[in-house]
Every structure is written in structure tokens, then in C-alpha cells.
Amino acid sequence: MSLKDAYEDLLNKEAAQDSRFQFLKEMETVYPWLNEQNVDHWYKRTLPVRKGNAEEVFRDAAGLIEDRFWKKTRKTYSAEDCYSEVGTYYEGFGVNNKRAGDTIMVCVNDTVGQIRWPDGTVHIYDSGLRLERRIPDKEIGLFDTMKELKNRHKNKISELKKECLERTGSLLGLRTGSDEYIRLTVFDGDRHNDIVLFRDGNAYCDYEYLTVDGSFVKQLAATIRAINGSRP
Numbered sequence: 001m002s003l004k005d006a007y008e009d010l011l012n013k014e015a016a017q018d019s020r021f022q023f024l025k026e027m028e029t030v031y032p033w034l035n036e037q038n039v040d041h042w043y044k045r046t047l048p049v050r051k052g053n054a055e056e057v058f059r060d061a062a063g064l065i066e067d068r069f070w071k072k073t074r075k076t077y078s079a080e081d082c083y084s085e086v087g088t089y090y091e092g093f094g095v096n097n098k099r100a101g102d103t104i105m106v107c108v109n110d111t112v113g114q115i116r117w118p119d120g121t122v123h124i125y126d127s128g129l130r131l132e133r134r135i136p137d138k139e140i141g142l143f144d145t146m147k148e149l150k151n152r153h154k155n156k157i158s159e160l161k162k163e164c165l166e167r168t169g170s171l172l173g174l175r176t177g178s179d180e181y182i183r184l185t186v187f188d189g190d191r192h193n194d195i196v197l198f199r200d201g202n203a204y205c206d207y208e209y210l211t212v213d214g215s216f217v218k219q220l221a222a223t224i225r226a227i228n229g230s231r232p
Helices: 003-027 039-045 054-064 146-173 214-228
Strands: 082-091 098-108 113-116 122-125 129-136 180-187 192-198
Touching (some): 054 192
């Protein structure tokens, strides 16, 4: 390798690292837990099923389900859509495992929808936007009353709700594709497959274990027939 080639190789690697950093920075607004170690897993896990003739099968499925069974994705969220919970966390192991403080968790539910990642690919978002913070016991005054502690929790919950809703605004800005979906459970003889199908034919599930063969198609047809046979 010549010096010029080695130098250009370094520039290309730096550019790739910068691009990946920017990618993570953009996506962490809606995936707070995303990092270098798990980004590839989440990227693959959230793609639509593209195995074999799956695209054609699920496109046909979307055309067979009656209008009344499709659910609309949410367009707006407010503090009333946030769920909060106060818990406890511990530090240490075995006999040394002791209470270390409180955990405050806030989650925005029902955030399912299709989003476009920075590289242009379409993915599902079906995680529930969740944030968690800790309040170590050492930050709590020795003589704090229960009322003061509850107010501390209340203020932290309010703070996290605000951040959750800001992140949800970023999530809505990434939405793409159909905004109508339905959840299906199809048994293929070995396991129950939980599938989120959008009206544009994009289907999402744990596709690593999914085999779209003749048996699956028959079971999917039976599932759709059962849905359409339901009374309003």
C-alpha cells in the first residue's frame, strides 16, 4: 500500500466514523438507549419482513382486511398520555446488596408507527418512549419529610414527562409510510408470530423465526377470515 493509499484509507475511516456518530446522535432522540454496541441489532430488528415472497403475501393481506379493523397511528401526545412509576434500585451483591435510592420512570405508550432512519430506510417504532432517572439516597436530606420526598418525585416526573414529549415530537417528525396498522397473531405450527401489519403492506415481526411458506399462508388466511368475521 502506498502512502497516498494509506492516507486516503484513514480519511475514509474517519468519514465513516463521523457519519456513524451523526447517525447515532440523530436517532438517540427517539432511542435513548441506542449506542455503538446495539445499533446494528436495533437496525435489523426493526426492518420490515423481506424474506422470500413475504412482501407479496403481506401486501395481499393488507388488501383483504376490512376497513373497520385498521387502527390509526397517533398524531399528537400530551402529558396525559405519559405513564409514570416510582421504584427502588439497589447496589452491591449478595449480603452487600443494599437499597441505593429511588428510580423515576416515565413512558409514553402507544407510539407505534413507521419511521424513516437517516439512511433512508423505513423501520417500525413500537417500543414505547421510555426514560428513567435515579435519585440516590445520598442526595436525599436526612431530615427530609415524606411530603418533601414526594414533591421531589413529582418534580422529577414532571421534568421527564416534558423530555418524553419533546422526544415524541422528534419521533413524529420521522414518521413515514402508511399511518394505519393492525396487530396479527399467526400460528405457524411451531410458534405464535406477533405481527404488526401496515396498510401499505409493510409487516414487522421477529422475522428471524418466521417462515413464509404454504402452511403460514393458510394460517394467515384463517387469521384474516376470523378478523373479518368479527362483528362491529
